Amino acid sequence: MLKSMTGYGSSNLENEEYTINTEIKTVNSKYLDCSLRLPKLFADKEIEVKNLAQKILERGKVYINLNYVSKGESISELAVNQQLVSSYYEAMMNSAKELNAPTNDIFRIAMMQDNVFIEKANEEAIESHWKAIYQTIEKGLLDCNEFRKEEGKALQNHIENCLNAIQKSLAEITKIEPRRVEKIRQKLEKNIESVVSSENFDRNRFEQEVIYYAEKLDIAEEKVRLKTHIDYFLKELKKESTSGKKLNFITQEMGREINTIGSKANDAEIQHFVVEMKEELEKIKEQTLNVL
Template identity: 40%
Template sequence: MTGYGRVSNSFDDKVINVEVRSLNSKYTDIRVKIPQNYKEKEHELRKIVSDKALRGKIEITIEVETGNGGDEYGLNEALFRRYHQELSRLTNELQIPTADMLQAILRLPNVVGAAADTIDDKEWAAVHKTVDGALAKFTEFRTVEGNALKEDLLLRVNNIASLLARLDPEEEERITKLRQRMRQSLEEHLGKDKVDDNRFEQEILFYLEKIDITEEKVRLEQHCKYFIEELEKQQPLKGRKLSFISQEMGREINTMGAKAYSSNIQKLVVEMKDELEKIKEQVANTV
């Protein structure tokens, strides 16, 4: 699910800004944007983020500003001079305009880098604290979104349960209509006196057994209850299990639709499918 958190803290003459944001993803994909002198801590930083953010396409950005408001970066003057010397020679020889040479050199690797090569323990402790703060806000953002998502999912599942309860009277009427239609068809083709009532009842029972949806209704009701139970649990990473349950719900609904032989039941099945599709869309966004 989506999430966002940003925190700024001061350390000596610096301001450390940490921003964490995420987009929906089935897997954990962490992108890190940090100053060059923090690279040695990247592995540790990734673990901190993965432990607390759990899942999603997550991007963490750390920016360090100096006391004068500028970024904590320095210029490699020796390398800049070498690039400038060589590029000036080539531009003179090849008669190439030099209008954008400055910007071109600044974009070359290692010309602009962090002012320090490493980070000391005190500064890393300050960064760690700031990262924790940003992740706390990030989690709070997700919690608010998750609660809204939970309410919507509960609404959709309860809607399916309500539609399921409306099937019983429709199914009784369906059986009565099927019996009457089959009886009328036999009498029209064979004549009323030639219809064997016992054989007719046997065939009716066999046919009704094939289109009976009692088992599907029971299983769908259980799936709905199970879905709500899992949704109410106070634990992370429930999205995959909810996805599996919704797939099972879909199987039962599809089977009922295939056995319906009733326009009214088909309409209820279509409404169930509509609610289920909304559930699947929302579940894909859960952690």
């Protein structure tokens, strides 16, 4: 069964300590491309989340939107980097004395410097909250994966309808083809009779020419190969797991056979069905780009 790369999932968790809302959106992409913003306290967990997304969703452009609010006591608090403040203060005081500058505002200026205030975290609380966040993200990803499966069913139905349309056109071409040889015969006979007298008309030579053109314009092999590719495609669709890349490759092979039939047919009626097959094949190509 097919699985789409377009998906949506969400998961929420709320208690007296925190509120966590996770929203997952995915679209097609050749590889896994994960867009994620975590709260500063959990910034070091980004790789862990990306590995989880890789495991569940495999590939695609994945947008993970996380909203986390701590309700209880803060799991981190601000502290002063005393050593750094002392260094700033001493350096400024020494410079002020050397330059005979006022020193009454130096402490305030030292406290305004970069990295003076540091965030001290409650590691136990952070680990507990992260476990809940991780589980919420995991549930959101699993929900998104189920959505992808449902989308895959719709994709499969659409692709099968397109393949059926191609098969119908191929069947119509098979019906038309016998009349094509007779048309070639009549056309050749008319052209030859217009330039030679009936007494000099070489019936054997004429038959040879008909056979030559019939063989040159023969599309029997292309029809057989196209049907084989269609059967192979349908077989892949019914597998438990199949690759969008593989399906796309099969469509390329189908396209080659359809194009060859069109170039060799030399028949307006057949060309009409060739155009219809190309149109349906383009629809399939578009859909396979969204298959996982």
